[in-house]
Amino acid sequence: MDEWKQTTVPGVYAAGDAATPMHNATLASAAGVLAGVGAHQSLLR
Numbered sequence: 001m002d003e004w005k006q007t008t009v010p011g012v013y014a015a016g017d018a019a020t021p022m023h024n025a026t027l028a029s030a031a032g033v034l035a036g037v038g039a040h041q042s043l044l045r
């Protein structure tokens, strides 16, 4: 998974409990922001 939460499958982003062993609401929320920005940026390219 890259820094914008894109998985090894191009165009697929993952965040939160489904993507990390660290189950924490704040971390899940922050990862969701990164994944959202990453997905948005990928659509602009």
Ligand SMILES: Cc1cc2nc3c(=O)[nH]c(=O)nc-3n(C[C@H](O)[C@H](O)[C@H](O)COP(=O)(O)OP(=O)(O)OC[C@H]3O[C@@H](n4cnc5c(N)ncnc54)[C@H](O)[C@@H]3O)c2cc1C
Residues within 6 Å of the ligand: 015, 016, 017, 018, 022, 023, 024, 025, 026, 028
């Ligand atoms: C008892 C308990 C106490 C906790 N206490 C704390 C705490 O004090 N502080 C803290 O920071 N964290 C705490 N956590 C952890 C925190 O709740 C999670 O890390 C956080 O909610 C993860 O958010 P998420 O969005 O990744 O996943 P979730 O909140 O689990 O959201 C996933 C969503 O996807 C839905 N879903 C699943 N499969 C499908 C499907 N096939 N199709 C459509 N929808 C689907 C689910 O219904 C759910 O709504 C606690 C967890 C538990 C269980």
